[in-house]
Amino acid sequence: MANETQVQSLSANNFEQCLKCSICTVYCPVSAVTPSYPGPKQAGPDGERYRLKNKEFFNEALKLCLNCKRCEVACPSNVHIGDIIQAARIKYSTHSPSLRDRMLANTDFVGTMASPFAPIANPVLKLKPVKAILHGVMAIDKHRTFPDYSRVKFESWFKKHAQASQDQYAKHVSYFHGCYANYNYPKLGQDLVKVLNAVGYGVHLLEKEKCCGVALIANGMPNQARRQGEVNMRSMRKAIAQGHPIVTTSSTCTFTMRDEYEHLLGIDNHDVRDSISLATRFLYQLIERGEIQLAFRDDYHKRVAYHSACHMERMGWVPFSTRLLRMIPGVDFVMLDSQCCGISGTYGFKKENYERSQAIGSTLFQNIAEENPDCVATDCETCKWQIEMSTGVPVENPISIIADALDVEETKKLNC
Amino acid sequence: MKFDAIIMGGGLTGLTAGIALAQAGRDVAVVSNGQSTLHFNGGTLDLLGCDEAGNAVRNPLNAIDALSDNHPYKKVGDVKALAEKAQRLLDGAGIATEGNAEKNHWRLTPIGGMKPAWLSLKGMATIDDPDHLPWKSVAVVNIVNYLDFLSPFVAEALRERGVQVDVKEFTTPELDEARKSPSEMRATNIAKVVERQDLTQTVADAINYCLDKEYDMVLLPAVLGISSGERGDQLLQLIDTPAAFVATLPPSVPGVRMQTLLRKRFQQLGGTFIVGDQVTGGRFEGDKLKCVTTAKLEGSVLEAENFVLATGSFMSRGLVADYNHIYEPALGVDVDDNGLNRANWAALEVTDPQPYMETGVRTDEHLRCSKDGTTIANLYAAGSILSGHNGIKRVDASGVDMITALQVANNILNS
Ligand code: SF4
Ligand code: SF4
Numbered sequence: 001m002a003n004e005t006q007v008q009s010l011s012a013n014n015f016e017q018c019l020k021c022s023i024c025t026v027y028c029p030v031s032a033v034t035p036s037y038p039g040p041k042q043a044g045p046d047g048e049r050y051r052l053k054n055k056e057f058f059n060e061a062l063k064l065c066l067n068c069k070r071c072e073v074a075c076p077s078n079v080h081i082g083d084i085i086q087a088a089r090i091k092y093s094t095h096s097p098s099l100r101d102r103m104l105a106n107t108d109f110v111g112t113m114a115s116p117f118a119p120i121a122n123p124v125l126k127l128k129p130v131k132a133i134l135h136g137v138m139a140i141d142k143h144r145t146f147p148d149y150s151r152v153k154f155e156s157w158f159k160k161h162a163q164a165s166q167d168q169y170a171k172h173v174s175y176f177h178g179c180y181a182n183y184n185y186p187k188l189g190q191d192l193v194k195v196l197n198a199v200g201y202g203v204h205l206l207e208k209e210k211c212c213g214v215a216l217i218a219n220g221m222p223n224q225a226r227r228q229g230e231v232n233m234r235s236m237r238k239a240i241a242q243g244h245p246i247v248t249t250s251s252t253c254t255f256t257m258r259d260e261y262e263h264l265l266g267i268d269n270h271d272v273r274d275s276i277s278l279a280t281r282f283l284y285q286l287i288e289r290g291e292i293q294l295a296f297r298d299d300y301h302k303r304v305a306y307h308s309a310c311h312m313e314r315m316g317w318v319p320f321s322t323r324l325l326r327m328i329p330g331v332d333f334v335m336l337d338s339q340c341c342g343i344s345g346t347y348g349f350k351k352e353n354y355e356r357s358q359a360i361g362s363t364l365f366q367n368i369a370e371e372n373p374d375c376v377a378t379d380c381e382t383c384k385w386q387i388e389m390s391t392g393v394p395v396e397n398p399i400s401i402i403a404d405a406l407d408v409e410e411t412k413k414l415n416c
Numbered sequence: 417m418k419f420d421a422i423i424m425g426g427g428l429t430g431l432t433a434g435i436a437l438a439q440a441g442r443d444v445a446v447v448s449n450g451q452s453t454l455h456f457n458g459g460t461l462d463l464l465g466c467d468e469a470g471n472a473v474r475n476p477l478n479a480i481d482a483l484s485d486n487h488p489y490k491k492v493g494d495v496k497a498l499a500e501k502a503q504r505l506l507d508g509a510g511i512a513t514e515g516n517a518e519k520n521h522w523r524l525t526p527i528g529g530m531k532p533a534w535l536s537l538k539g540m541a542t543i544d545d546p547d548h549l550p551w552k553s554v555a556v557v558n559i560v561n562y563l564d565f566l567s568p569f570v571a572e573a574l575r576e577r578g579v580q581v582d583v584k585e586f587t588t589p590e591l592d593e594a595r596k597s598p599s600e601m602r603a604t605n606i607a608k609v610v611e612r613q614d615l616t617q618t619v620a621d622a623i624n625y626c627l628d629k630e631y632d633m634v635l636l637p638a639v640l641g642i643s644s645g646e647r648g649d650q651l652l653q654l655i656d657t658p659a660a661f662v663a664t665l666p667p668s669v670p671g672v673r674m675q676t677l678l679r680k681r682f683q684q685l686g687g688t689f690i691v692g693d694q695v696t697g698g699r700f701e702g703d704k705l706k707c708v709t710t711a712k713l714e715g716s717v718l719e720a721e722n723f724v725l726a727t728g729s730f731m732s733r734g735l736v737a738d739y740n741h742i743y744e745p746a747l748g749v750d751v752d753d754n755g756l757n758r759a760n761w762a763a764l765e766v767t768d769p770q771p772y773m774e775t776g777v778r779t780d781e782h783l784r785c786s787k788d789g790t791t792i793a794n795l796y797a798a799g800s801i802l803s804g805h806n807g808i809k810r811v812d813a814s815g816v817d818m819i820t821a822l823q824v825a826n827n828i829l830n831s
Contacts, residue, residue, distance in 0.1 A: 019731075023451045025602055032608040035596035042599045048530045071693030076450030076732055283716055288417065316712025318694040319417060319445070323688070324512065335683045337676075338691070362612065363643075 013080035013087065013263075018045035024081055026073035026191040029340040030064050033359040040071035043088075046082035049146045051088055058092035065089075066344035066358075067218060068310035082314075083263050090222050090264065101219040101346075145179045154186035158205060162193050169202035173282070174239035174246050176232070177251040179211050180381035188249050188381075191403035192279055196247070198411040199292040204244065206235040217264060226265045232257060246276045249399055251379035252345065254278050255311035278312075278379060280398050281320040287327075293408035294402070300330035304401060305373035307364070307387065308338040309380030310317070321379055321398045328405045334371050338388045339364050343386035358390065365390050377401055418719045419445045419688070421828060422708060424695045424746060425726030425734065427452025429799030429817040431678040431685035433724050435505055436825035438685035445718060446687060447710060449694040452675060453732055457661025459540045459638055460523045461501060461818065463511070464489075465532035472532050472546075476815075477517050486752075486804035488816050491783050492823045502818040503535060509681035510644060511674055512538040522546045523637070524662045527566050528573030532811055537670050539648045541635055541660035546577075553580045553634035555657075557623055558637060561595055562588040564603055564665040565637035579600040582631075584793025590615055603664045604672055616640070616647055620654030620726040627657065634659035638669050643676055695746040698723075700787060705795045708747070722828045723786060725749065725777065725797040726821065734801040735776065735803025737761070742775050748793070749785040754779045769809045776803030782827050783820060795830075796824040 024040040025031060031039035038047065043062050050057035062085055069082040081287075091393030146199055154177050166172070170270045173196065181189040193203045210232055213225030236246050258276050261267040277285075286292040304325060308318050316336075326333050347353050368376060368391050376395045384395040421437050423430045426448025434446045452477060464476040464483075473479040480489050489495055499517035506513055513535040515521055520532040522543040530546045543549060554574055558567040571581040595601045596607045609618060621638075629636065638661035641648040646815055652659050679689055690710070698708045699717070707717040727734030727746060736745045742753050742761075753775045761772040777785055777797045785795045798820040800807055807813030 021455070021731075022602065022667050023455050025600065026451070026455060026604045026672055031597075031600045031603055033612070035594045035600055035605070037600070038597055039600045042597070074451045078450070079696075150519070277715075281715075288716060303820075313692065316690065316710070319688055319690055319713070320716075323417065337680065359612065 008154070013084045014078055015048045015080075015084055018079045019077050020046075021076065024075050024079075027070045027074040029068060029070065029342065029360040030066055030356070033356055034064060037061055038054070040081045040085070043186040044071065044084040045079055048084050048088065050086060051092065055092050057058060058088060060093065060095055061094070061127075062089050063220075064097065066340065066347055068340050069133050069314040070310055073313050080263070084213050086217065086264050089220065090217075093220060095220065097114060097220045102221070136224065137287075143153070149184050150184055152186060154182045154189040156187065157186050158193070162190075162203070162335075163205075164167060165197075166202035166204060169197065169200055170240075172202040172204060172244050174204045174206050174236070175246040175255065176206060176209060176212075176236075176246055176248045176257075176276070176405060178248065178250040178381075181249060185381070187402055188397050191400045192247070194403045194408065195279075195283070195399060195406060196405060198408050198415070199286070199294070200415045202248075204239070206246075207238055212256045213265075214252050214256040214260070217256070217260060218345055222265060225268060227266055228270075229257070229261050229267045233267060233269055233272055236275070240272065240275050244348075245282065246272075247279050247282050248276065249379075249397055250381055251278060251309050251312035251315065251317070254264070254405045255315050257314070259263045267337055275340065278315075278317060278378065280324050281317050283402075284324050286322045287324075292361070293411070293414040294327065294407045295407040295414055296328050296330065297407045298330075299331075300328065300375045300405040302330065302405075303332040303334065303372070304375055304377050305334040305336050305371045307336050307341065307368075307383060307395075308379040309377050309378050310340050310344070312379045313338055321377070325377060325398055325401060327404065330405060333399070334373060336364065336367050336376075339367075341383045341386045343382045345382050357386075361386060361390055367391055375400055375401070417445070417713070417716055419443050419722060421445075421722045421724065422447065422718050422720040423724040423726055424708070425452070425724075425728055425732070425801075426458075426679070426689060426691060426797070427454050427726070427728060427732070427799070427817070428674070428678070428814055429726035429728070429821045430724070431682055432502065432818045432821035433798060433825050434682045434687050435509070435678065435685060435725060436822055438682060438687045438827065440825075442829075443684075444687045445690060445720075446682065447690045447693055447695055447708075447718070449727070449733065453728060454671045454675040456666040456668055457671030457674060458523070458526065458660070458668050459537040459674075460531075460533040461502075461535040461814035462532065462811045463495075463517055463520075463534035463819070465520065466809060468810075470676035470809070473521075475518055476519055476520055476534060484804075486522070488783075488802045488805055488820050489812075491779065491781055492819055493826070495819060498819045498822045499815075501822055503823075505818075506535070506674075509677045511677050512645060514538060514542070524573075525571060526564070526570075526663050526665050528569035528571075530573070534815060537674075538645060539652055539661050540638065540670065541633070541662050549574070549577050551579055553582075553631045554633045555582045555627055555631045555636060556582050556585060556635045557584045557626065559587045559591055559606070559639070561598070562601055562606070562637065562639075564596070565639075565662070566665075570662060581675045584626045586619075586626040588615065588618050588622050588819055590618070602667055603637065603669045604642060604667045607642045607669050610640060611642065611647060616650050617654065620651055624654075624656050625776060631657050633657070636660070637659060637661050637664045638662060639664060639676075640669065640830075642669060642672055642702070643682050645673065660828070695727075698747045700792065703790055703793045705747070705792055722794045722796070722831070724821075724824055724828075725795065725801060726799045727775065727801055729800040729807075730772075732800075737772070742772065744777055744801070747785075747787070747795070749787050749792070749797075750778045750789065752776060766775060769806060773806040774804060775807065776805075777801050778803060783824050796827060800826045
């Protein structure tokens with residue numbers, strides 16, 4: 001009875017478990033550079049006690065939180081600090097998203113609009129006067145380079161060049177490509193198809209895929225995020241019913257759909273969650289179970305520095321990617337200190353956040369310069385933009401590195 | 417996922433064992449449930465500060481001989497050799513220390529106490545003999561409105577020992593800025609501000625400016641140098657009088673530095689550091705642990721030849737007490753509860769020795785755990801999760817962490 005009371009007195013995000021040890025405050029990238037931000041302990045469990053009494057205690061400064069979850073990873077008492085803060089924003093914030101925030105948040109809408117015009121949109125988005133307008137009118141920082149929009153979306157490429165051949169494989173997955181692979185960097189999706197086909201898996205699109213909604217949550221549009229999430233869950237259920245695991249190549253989309261859907265949006269994803277896996281984890285687990293083997297080219301040599309993206313670290317899946325990369329004989333592997341790169345999705349695109357964003361990332365950029373790698377590997381696409389813009393070092397998803405280093409013919413032989 | 421060794425716990429104990437094993441060429445993973453209590457460490461390590469009668473110890477090695485048989489040190493072959501090895505290990509990670517196992521020195525606590533210590537990080541204020549302070553005049557210098565360094569307490573403690581003390585304050589515009597949210601003006605945030613904006617010289621100038629006369633010693637809060645000790649060394653050199661650091665309340669910069677540098681060293685040696693995950697159970701076969709599961713690696717298990725349990729004591733949840741029992745939550749190994757029941761876990765006076773502190777995981781002479789009475793041949797325990805010691809009363813916590821970790825690493829390498 002007594003023990004039950006102990007368990008029952010826990011609220012959703014564990015805030016009663018806070019010991020006030022202050023460890024989380026050491027790892028918050030925002031409070032390190034922005035003293036006006038109350039920091040994870042104060043914004044999270046400490047503030048929550050007050051907010052529960054009176055919503056007047058809600059502080060709009062909480063919008064400065066990157067939702068990087070580094071505080072949660074550091075907390076020895078399993079307090080869901082980041083969730084407490086985001087839930088408070090959803091519940092109490094009276095601030096409504098601006099046109100700029102709506103635009104940044106609607107990654108797939110903007111992508112759909114921009115892709116057909118990529119040859120125009122890319123140079124235009126890079127033009128100084130356009131950047132000045134974005135900076136001045138839209139409050140999108142002029143230092144930012146918009147990720148290029150690809151002329152051919154991944155989905156279009158896939159339908160034209162890959163779809164027909166997928167049924168020949170004995171085993172199958174459905175691929176949630178996310179906005180980035182679709183609109184900006186179809187090569188990532190192509191690399192995944194290449195690797196999975198080589199190990200005997202056919203790749204399929206979901207019946208309907210919507211942006212996971214991470215940017216909508218961050219920009220204060222939880223309702224739209226919830227609607228999109230429901231669409232994704234429906235499509236995934238259908239794929240799972242056909243026996244397809246869901247494979248992804250973005251750590252943030254994966255984390256959002258597995259954890260934030262339930263914790264922040266109240267979407268019931270319990271029957272889908274375990275079937276969603278990042279491609280590196282999916283491959284690693286197949287190798288571990290002896291179901292597939294990879295063969296690598298002899299002439300591949302690269303010094304690869306791995307950057308632990310915040311949500312990757314939060315999922316606890318960094319070892320899947322790093323151990324997979326270390327299997328490649330030609331990779332000289334370096335582990336970078338785990339820290340936030342500062343971009344946090346759309347956060348760093350906003351004019352008011354640009355300097356903060358670069359200040360946060362500065363120690364990471366320095367660490368990369370010291371290690372002098374041929375490329376940085378990371379599982380998150382927004383880290384890619386930020387690191388490439390700030391260091392000039394190319395950044396690749398581990399799947400692209402594997403695709404590059406793979407001896408396709410040899411791998412096919414091993415897996416047929 | 418297969419490794420040679422898996423260490424549960426990513427604090428001083430886990431990283432010490434991890435580094436020792438990785439140095440010997442083993443493929444090691446450390447699983448850490450959040451960050452460790454090293455974040456509270458004030459930049460000193462203690463081997464044995466008080467004997468069982470409660471008297472301060474001058475020579476820890478001699479006093480260790482006199483400890484009762486259930487103390488973890490009694491399961492260590494050569495404490496002196498391992499103590500030297502520990503110091504070298506720290507040095508290899510970029511953590512320069514002063515002190516040795518044959519002679520304790522004394523350190524100042526953030527609230528003005530004096531405690532025996534074995535090793536102190538270079539730059540920390542230390543005293544050879546607490547009965548004869550080496551200073552006649554001291555300035556205790558704090559940052560304006562910085563709350564985690566209690567300069568009046570430190571000053572009072574020194575005055576009681578006959579030292580002439582002035583309390584001084586300084587600030588800079590950048591530090592004023594860092595005070596915008598008073599709750600966030602923490603040692604580690606100050607360190608980051610100084611580091612990012614390269615303010616060492618500015619801070620030194622401000623300190624020199626507030627010192628209007630000569631002192632034998634200037635004591636400063638330890639708020640510099642998260643990623644290395646260099647910046648702190650620089651600052652001390654830039655100050656006109658001899659100066660040294662005193663630890664602040666947590667989060668403590670020297671402690672965070674130790675954590676950061678040990679982790680870095682471990683990863684440089686090829687170790688895999690898994691943070692923010694938690695061991696949820698293990699599969700035992702006969703007298704062996706085959707693998708452990710974690711909360712987040714769902715679908716994969718961590719397999720290894722050897723395992724080390726270094727998850728710490730109650731604070732780190734290496735040990736848990738519910739209403740009736742004290743237990744080890746990760747693997748359910750046997751616990752020495754010394755026949756205590758809830759009524760006598762705790763002594764009435766807070767400052768009395770607390771019986772629950774001596775509870776912990778039961779180990780054999782090789783520091784191997786047991787489960788349901790069977791010794792598990794490849795599962796070791798080290799650090800504050802071990803039964804038979806009281807880190808607060810004996811002032812032996814970090815020594816037990818490092819020395820038993822190194823002994824366990826030796827036992828694994830020799831098995
Ligand atoms: S780390 Fe966790 S327990 Fe410690 S203060 Fe932060 S939320 Fe509380
Ligand atoms: S989620 Fe990130 S930005 Fe937000 S409080 Fe935690 S550590 Fe700070």
